[in-house]
Amino acid sequence: MLKKFLRRCHNAVSRDIAQQMLAARFSLFLSPLLQNWAYIPFTNWAPGPEFLCHIANEICIRQRRTIVEFGSGVSTILMARLAKINALDVRIYSIDQNQDWQDRVAAICAADGTLGPVHFLCRPARLEDGKHDDALVDMVIVDGKAEAAAENRASALDFVAPHLGPSFAIFLHDTDRAEEQAILDGWKKKIACTHTIAADRYAVLLNDAAMFDTTPQNLC
Template identity: 35%
Template structure:
């Protein structure tokens, strides 16, 4: 009996208060973003997708704090929902979506084209290559090509969800690239911020760039500068 319970716990995360809380937060957040999910093409949620909680947080941040200049590393569900939000709420925003996998990015682009949402997103297909700004000569998006796309843009919202988190410390290079491209008031989101590698990355970002991250919802790193309203979609007070 005891062994059976251990197997259930390992497989489904039962008896784990934190995992159960994350699941409840995702269920509640799915309700919040439901208007962007219905009456449209179905979009696949995979193990690599942003959690519904994280998606709701990003969408709230755009709407509540009037974010207009956005860059995301890693195209996906966030790309589609941000475009749908812009259309539904008649928002004047610019989203640059950076992705190293052209085949995957084209898949996302086809969804936007079918929904006539392509006007809200600028896709940047940027291969991964060695970078002088990376740790231990790791790969990141080709900075020369990326600079040609972003030009003199000052971003007020950054979503770091790529390169894939299982590669290691590659995501560190986002800040050496962006630190001089941030607006006066901005928010930075880092997915998988609970992981050991991302914890090391945020530690280095704080040390080198004075960027203080907090983990919200168990997995999402959030750093803010300047005036803002709280956009956390699930905030408990007891």
């Protein structure tokens, strides 16, 4: 009995150490976006470094250029920095329900000198309220609500679906939770996607015939 207990403890500690080492590795990959910039407030609400690294990989490798995200925050700031240091022609439509929080995120981007590609939208009824061009959306990041009345994130797909291009990536965070897993399953029935990537805390739906795996190293 004691041996089994000790084995379980050992396995749990080993998993924790492995996760910490993996997080440190991803943070190293992201270091150009973290060092010598304005400070970013990281909390337990923020997505993990593997999620952020995967987003950066997707933008750079598949050349995603029109991005819609639900939930302004760390991802907004890092994508704006990536656009600046890699000289990327991207448009980031960042949607949030909290004007005060969005203003704080915008202030960090302003301090970084990276506000150019970011369009902040607070509680828009439609994407057209802030998107005034015909460019098709090729990347969606869902880590917040789609509209002020939404009780969950399920409506994000309906919100952006009319604007999706033929090739796209949709990131959904917190798929370790039952509600988000149900949302993901529902989305799979609504849209055509060629691939699904599942990580510990998030998933990605892809529609890309020329599939090139952008999953961060050691995450697969």
